[in-house]
Amino acid sequence: MPEAKHISVQIVFALPDRQHLSTVQVAAGCTLGQAIEVSGIRAHINDLEIGDHNVGIYARPASLGTVLTDGDRIEIYRPLTRDPKDMRRLRAKGQMRRQ
Numbered sequence: 112m113p114e115a116k117h118i119s120v121q122i123v124f125a126l127p128d129r130q131h132l133s134t135v136q137v138a139a140g141c142t143l144g145q146a147i148e149v150s151g152i153r154a155h156i157n158d159l160e161i162g163d164h165n166v167g168i169y170a171r172p173a174s175l176g177t178v179l180t181d182g183d184r185i186e187i188y189r190p191l192t193r194d195p196k197d198m199r200r201l202r203a204k205g206q207m208r209r210q
Contacts, residue, residue: 144175
């Protein structure tokens with residue numbers, strides 16, 4: 112019987128003060144949601160909510176059911192703390208320094 116093929120994917124989640132980055136080996140045909148669970152990231156980040164609204168592959172929105180390919184970079188996005196439009200307005204008015 113032939114061996115099941117495995118692929119390598121990265122899981123990335125960034126906070127303002129730290130980031131979590133891991134590379135995991137998963138079976139070919141694995142979904143984005145399954146790879147996140149295999150990574151064990153939930154054990155490292157308290158209150159991490161994962162859903163179709165906050166995940167992507169290489170900065171493109173994706174669903175938890177997306178089938179992965181070798182080398183994919185799965186990104187888990189955190190909620191925005193401020194509206195990007197408001198941030199641009201403040202910078203334009205000189206009320207906020209760029210960091």
